[in-house]
Amino acid sequence: xxxxxxxxxxxxxxxxxxxxxxxxxxxxxxxxxxxxxxxxxxxxxxxxxxxxxxxxxxxxxxxxxxxxxxxxxxxxxxxxxxxxxxxxxxxxxxxxxxxxxxxxxxxxxxxxxxxxxxxxxxxxxxxxxxxxxxxxxxxxxxxxxxxxxxxxxxxxxxxxxxxxxxxxxxxxxxxxxxxxxxxxxxxxxxxxxxxxxxxxxxxxxxxxxxxxxxxxxxxxxxxxxxxxxxxxxxxxxxxxxxxxxxxxxxxxxxxxxxxxxxxxxxxxxxxxxxxxxxxxxxx
Amino acid sequence: xxxxxxxxxxxxxxxxxxxxxxxxxxxxxxxxxxxxxxxxxxxxxxxxxxxxxxxxxxxxxxxxxxxxxxxxxxxxxxxxxxxxxxxxxxxxxxxxxxxxxxxxxxxxxxxxxxxxxxxxxxxxxxxxxxxxxxxxxxxxxxxxxxxxxxxxxxxxxxxxxxxxxxxxxxxxxxxxxxxxxxxxxxxxxxxxxxxxxxxxxxxxxxxxxxxxxxxxxxxxxxxxxxxxxxxxxxxxxxxxxxxxxxxxxxxxxxxxxxxxxxxxxxxxxxxxxxxxxxxxxxxxxxxxxxx
Numbered sequence: 393x394x395x396x397x398x399x400x401x402x403x404x405x406x407x408x409x410x411x412x413x414x415x416x417x418x419x420x421x422x423x424x425x426x427x428x429x430x431x432x433x434x435x436x437x438x439x440x441x442x443x444x445x446x447x448x449x450x451x452x453x454x455x456x457x458x459x460x461x462x463x464x465x466x467x468x469x470x471x472x473x474x475x476x477x478x479x480x481x482x483x484x485x486x487x488x489x490x491x492x493x494x495x496x497x498x499x500x501x502x503x504x505x506x507x508x509x510x511x512x513x514x515x516x517x518x519x520x521x522x523x524x525x526x527x528x529x530x531x532x533x534x535x536x537x538x539x540x541x542x543x544x545x546x547x548x549x550x551x552x553x554x555x556x557x558x559x560x561x562x563x564x565x566x567x568x569x570x571x572x573x574x575x576x577x578x579x580x581x582x583x584x585x586x587x588x589x590x591x592x593x594x595x596x597x598x599x600x601x602x603x604x605x606x607x608x609x610x611x612x613x614x615x616x617x618x619x620x621x622x623x624x625x626x627x628x629x630x631x632x633x634x635x636x637x638x639x640x641x642x643x644x645x646x647x648x649x650x651x652x653x654x655x656x657x658x659x660x661x662x663x664x665x666x667x668x669x670x671x672x673x674x675x
Numbered sequence: 676x677x678x679x680x681x682x683x684x685x686x687x688x689x690x691x692x693x694x695x696x697x698x699x700x701x702x703x704x705x706x707x708x709x710x711x712x713x714x715x716x717x718x719x720x721x722x723x724x725x726x727x728x729x730x731x732x733x734x735x736x737x738x739x740x741x742x743x744x745x746x747x748x749x750x751x752x753x754x755x756x757x758x759x760x761x762x763x764x765x766x767x768x769x770x771x772x773x774x775x776x777x778x779x780x781x782x783x784x785x786x787x788x789x790x791x792x793x794x795x796x797x798x799x800x801x802x803x804x805x806x807x808x809x810x811x812x813x814x815x816x817x818x819x820x821x822x823x824x825x826x827x828x829x830x831x832x833x834x835x836x837x838x839x840x841x842x843x844x845x846x847x848x849x850x851x852x853x854x855x856x857x858x859x860x861x862x863x864x865x866x867x868x869x870x871x872x873x874x875x876x877x878x879x880x881x882x883x884x885x886x887x888x889x890x891x892x893x894x895x896x897x898x899x900x901x902x903x904x905x906x907x908x909x910x911x912x913x914x915x916x917x918x919x920x921x922x923x924x925x926x927x928x929x930x931x932x933x934x935x936x937x938x939x940x941x942x943x944x945x946x947x948x949x950x951x952x953x954x955x956x957x958x959x960x961x962x963x964x965x966x
Contacts, residue, residue, distance in 0.1 A: 410772050411783055418787050421845065424812060425801040437810050486713060489706035499703030505711065510964060512718050514957040516906025518927035519949070522934050522942045523725030524717065530724075531716075546717040549710060554964070578702040607794040610908045610931070625796040629913065632800075639804050646797025657792035658785075 425650075428643035450644040459641055461631055464619050471616075472606055472623040472649075475537055479544035480602035484594060486545065487552035492586055494553070495560040496568055497578070506557060513550035518610060520547075525614045539615040540623070544605040552597045559593040560586070596663040603653050624649045729943035738944050743932075747924040748948075750836055754925055755901050758840040763897045766848055770855035771885070791849040799913040802842055803829070832922035835915045839923065843910040851896055858892040859885065895963055902956050905949065 396404075427443065429450055435443040452458075457465050490509075494502035524543055525534075533539035563586075571585050587594070609625040616622045622630075628649065631642040738744045773784050790798065805812045806828040814825030829835045866884045875883070908927040911917065917924040917932060924932060926949050933942035 407772065407775060407777070407780070410769075411780065414769065414772075414787060415783060417845070418790060418849075421798045421801045421805070422789060422793065424805050425797055428801075428804070438815070486709045490710040493703040493706040497699050497703035497706070499700065499707055502703070502707065505707060505714075507961065508714060509710070510961055511957065512714070514902050514953075514960055516902060516904075516927065516953070518906040518908040518930065519946045519953075520718075520721065521908075522930050522939070522946065523721035523728075525934065526728075526939065527717065527721040527724060542713070542717060546713055549713065553710065578699045582706075607796075609796050609913075614931070614934075625794060628796050628800060632913075632916075639810075643797070643801060643804070646800060650793040650797050653794055654789065654792045657788075 425643045425647055428640045429647045431640055433638070433640055450640050451648070453641060454644050454648065459638060461627075461637065462641060462645065464627070465645065467620050468622055468624050468627045469649075471537065471621065472625075475540050475544070475612075475623060476602045476606040478537075478541045479548065479605035480598050482541065482545045483548040483552050483601035484598045487549045487556055487597060488587070488590070488594065490549075490553045491556035491560055492582055495557045496563075496581075496586060506553065509550035509553050512546070513554065517547060521610055521614055524611070528615055534615060535617055535621055537616075537621070540608070540612055541605070543611045543615060544601070544608060547611075548601040548604050552601060555597060556590065556593055560590060563589055592663055595660060599656060599660045599663065603656065606653050725943045726947070728940050729947045731940060731944075734940045734944035735948070737941060738948065741941075743921045743924060744929065744945060746922055747926055747929040747945075750923060751905070751925040751927075751949075753836065754840055754843070754907075755904060758843060759897060759900050759904055761840075762844045762848055763851060763893065763900065765844070766851040766855050766896075767889070767893060769848070769852045770859050771881075773852060773856055774859050788849045788853070790846050795846050795909050796913060798846070799842055799909060802838070802845075803914050806838065829915055830919050832919060835919065836911075836923045839911045839914050842914055843904065843907055846910070847900070851900060854896055855889065855892065858889050862888050895960070898956050899960060902953065902960065905953060 427441075430446045430448065431443040432445060432447055432449065435445065454462055454465055457463050490505070493499045494506055524546075528534050528539040528543070531539075533542070567585060567589075568581060571581050576584065607625070608623075609629065612623045613626045613629060616626065619627075624645070628642060628646055631637040773780060773787070804810075806814075808814055808825065808827040808830070811828075813828070817823065817825035826834070828838060862885065867880060870880050870884060906927055907925075908931065911923060911925050912928045912931070915923045917928050921932075926945060930942045930946050933939070933945065
């Protein structure tokens, strides 16, 4: 075995000098949340880095809805799930159809639609929120889950169409020609050739839209207001309304809320990194 | 089934549409229709309605006289110019760090992506509690170590805005580091080896190899991040709520504040005021991405 030279040790030390602060910076807010979640109330405020008596009692309170702020926890959790999955499915459906139409069928005006979609992608979400709120009122959709689902589809689909178009432009034209020669109808081409080949991108886009909708706060908080209609992030924000809000329960709920997207992210990381970052910024 | 021509529509599209549409073209329109409907109903109509609401010159006069608007505009500018450039510079630096081939760095990068993977609401609230002057973790630690009370973090507008920027950086740094890293990994390793042989310093390698191949990507990322950060409502709203005394608002939270106060025309006017700055950025990005 070769002993490391002085220079190698120096390089390693320099890297550690960067790595350790990065690790601390990244983990502090998340660890703080976790610490509150496993601390009994009196421990949570003592400023200890590990509680004297770690407990899962907070999770018990949340799961059994044993606090005023948590009385609708499960229904709010369910609302988040329904809205995220619906927005994901609808975005996928609309964006795949549009990308197929623009890229494979070369529908006249498709390029135009693509550019308009891209333009929407660049409107800061908070700027569209105010007129969107009024529009949903006009359509009579306020306090209805559809308002949030449709708003999320509106925000997610431009990027979805763009990524899917980029990916489908890479499929060879000969594929479509061969299938058409064999007598495939357009719909069969879509179902039997296009969708299977696009699977990795579709998984990435579906995940993207689901995470976007699950994480959304601003639109959810504007468009939904009844306690039994709101999603989890809005419920978390509502904790702030009271001065004596139970932080340890808020952090526990937040921790539970943060787990599914983190799990999904790591499970689909392969697709996310390949499918999204490649398209995110073309150099 | 009729013989279909899917590749060369340009020649077919010119005669009257109704008589010459082939089956794939009909399908093309049918498949594109759902998105067009969404676009008309939830983009075109709201924007048109918003602009119509913002048509009164009186709204702009009112905005001009509202000190909170002026403050929010300055805050937004600080957020973008200081915050984003700081973030991108750190991301550029860290992209070099994470490009190193080490097992422990690979593991660190898995953790490093966490802020991006978890929702922002609970983590922002976590930071908010940490900074609480009486009960927060930071001031409790300061008291235990020094016996003195820590500062009232979020009660000072400068510190509060800096904290909001820090939260924003915390959340989106992993994403941009990842993007810049893909750019960095695309650079041929031979160039660095040749430079090594010539005895180039660390700075020379960055200046003459890394930067020239990354500058377009870097600038694109910076502009894109600026556009998106204009819409960052959460970092400010959930950390400071715009306070103390409405001194830490940015344009994204100000619009919602006016909406809550039922001053809809002011909300729209404040957004319209940002357009002269946003549209050139958007135009530039469109040119870059729609090729």
